[in-house]
Amino acid sequence: MIQKQQTLVLSPYAALYDIVVPKDNMLRQINELVDFSFIYEELKDKYCLDNGRNAIDPICMFKYLLLKAIFELSDVDLVERSKYDLSFKYFLGMAPEDSVINTSSLTKFRKLRLKDMNLLDMLIQKSVSIAVDQGILKSTSIIVDATHTKARYNQKSPQEILQDRARKLRKTVYAMNESIKVKMPTKNTTNVLEDEIEYCQRLISFIEEESGVAQVPKILEPLNLLKETVEDDVEAIRLATDPDARVGHKSVDSSFFGYKTHLAMTEERIITAAVITTGEKNDGKQLQTLIEKSKSAGMNVKTVIGDTAYSEKDNIAYTKKNEIDLVAKLNPKVTQGSRKKEDEFLFNKDAGMYVCPAGHMAIRKAREGKKSIGKNQKNKYYFDVEICKRCALREGCYKQGANSKSYCVTIKSEEHSEQMAFQETEFFKEKSKERYKIEAKNSELKHGHGYDVATSSGLIGMQLQGAMTIFAVNLKRILKLQD
Incomplete structure (x- = not known):
């Protein structure tokens, strides 16, 4: 039997808990908020039920890992504190005089019991369902962003x-x-x-x-x-290696080596979905997965709020098809038109052609690319190459020996044109103001729960760390909203 009675063992010292663990203690509140019996159902296939010694209660082991995520402790210090901190023992379902586990048991539990589990989605869905049951989660908007975590190894020799x-x-x-x-x-x-x-x-x-x-x-x-x-x-x-970690870029001149956690969060600051990838992955490509996971967790998604990374053409088409408002500004290259040397090549509206810096007009134009497939189409304007060969301004404009000279201008798609108009609405401008909330959540994960550096090597370890950390911050947020 892996399932054990989750009430305290009769103990002459049990009354101590009522004295030293008050009702407003966070761990007591989490115990009252969450029915941890779901852990048995998820882990029953990981245990042999009719052979061997009795296992340590999986709920107790899971709670050890949750304490590790909440208080950012090493395995050794977590077990040590559990010896004398009665709020820890109360949370773990132990009598005051009970002995704590051996540190090695935590490592075995992570590697043998939690391996191959979709723990990340399961714990997020569990915390979201608690928020719904408590009447806390009422928003139909999700805010999306990605936060980076440095690999544990390879940063230093x-x-x-x-x-x-x-x-x-x-x-x-x-x-x-x-x-x-x-x-x-x-x-x-x-x-x-x-x-x-x-x-x-x-x-x-x-x-x-x-x-x-x-x-x-x-x-x-x-x-x-x-x-x-x-x-x-x-x-x-x-x-000294982390085989899964990759180099990612925070800006043009700033990079990191590790992982990305792509998050979706409600306006109440409850995380509803997460996708953990290697560091080089594109933020925008995860949007559709984040929306679908948020829906699976119980969210009714009507609005998505994000930065420019999420406004790519495929995402605009996807959200439109699913009747979702995408509050994400287009890249300035799209809104301003993507073309090189725009101050030198000028458009003649009467002729419908571009004129080069030397004053020569294009002789014909052609359209490149297929409509609604991949990148936007372009208009390509061709100039008389014989004139270009003799032009006084050919240096840096015409490549010597080339058989043609052309100038390309990207055409705004229907999706981009509609998104540009949406950007100017009051609804878009007001909803955009909510985006700061997820940046604060990223800071909480990193500075409050040690999410700035991976605690182990590999993508699986990063997913476990993410699962426990996000579950912890969601529970803490639910408790705060209950006050």
């Missing part, structure tokens, strides 16, 4: 990672007792990874056995982080 964490540990120890500096193990001075690992192991041993400060809470976090890096991640650091 393996040796740099170890050096950085060892440095932080030493700095914390010196702040407690500067005189201990002379007793510290001699730093590694070579560029050999094995030597750096050996030095870190000596540093850990010294602090644990000789420093006298190893049990100070302020020392424990950097100490545990270095130990976890050396003991658990040596193989990963030795490889």
Whole structure:
């Protein structure tokens, strides 16, 4: 049996919870808000029900991971805090005197029980259904955006990672007792990874056995982080690779190495859909998936609010077909017309032709591209190449030896023309003001829940991190809206 009674075991100390975990405690509120029994149904195929030792209750294991996402703790520090923090024990369904799990159990649970699960969509749908049941989610608009997460590895060399964490540990120890500096193990001075690992192991041993400060809470976090890096991640650091991470661009001159999380969020700031991809993926290409996932989660989507990245032609056609207002500005190249040297080549409306800087008019025009397929069509204007060959202004305009000289002008499609008109409406302008909300949500994910850097290697690990983090922030938001 993996399912266990989710009420507290009878304990002479159970009354402590009513004293130290008040009704407005966030973890008590989450326990009352969420029926976690859905975890049993999702995980029943991952357990052997008629053989072997009794497993740790999967709800308890799931809650450990949720605590990790809410409080941004390492596995070691999460288990350590669970020993003495009664709000944690109450949330986990334990009696005050119960023993906590072994840290390795969390790793096994992630790898063996949660592998191959569509945890991301499941948890988002669960939190959205809670919001609907609570009467909180009333919006018919979703705001879309993408946030980036740096890969755990490859940002620094393996040796740099170890050096950085060892440095932080030493700095914390010196702040407690500067005189201990002379007793510290001699730093590694070579560029050999094995030597750096050996030095870190000596540093850990010294602090644990000789420093006298190893049990100070302020020392424990950097100490545990270095130990976890050396003991658990040596193989990963030795490889120093994340096979799924890719380079993405935040701007023309700013890039990152890692992943993107494409989000859809309601005006009440409840996340209704997420797609986690490698870093190079285009934001706009995820829009239709985000809309469909939001609908599957229970949203009635009537309006989508986003930036210019989401206003590509296919998205305009898709939202129009599904009777959804797309509040996303067109790229200025579309609204202003896409053509080179627009100040030099001028249009003669009487002749319906373009005139070059030297004053020569095009002799014919032709249309390129098929209507409603791929990119917009273009009008191509051809000039008399014999005149171009002799023109005084041919330098930089006519390529020597070319058999033709032409000038192209993109034609606005019907979709773009309608979107341009929609951009000028008061509805569009008012709805555009809601977009800032998702930027604040991205900041909350990164700075409040450690979503700026991946906690493991690979896309699967990133999806697990995203699932738990988004579930946590959605629950916190629901509790806030209930106040």
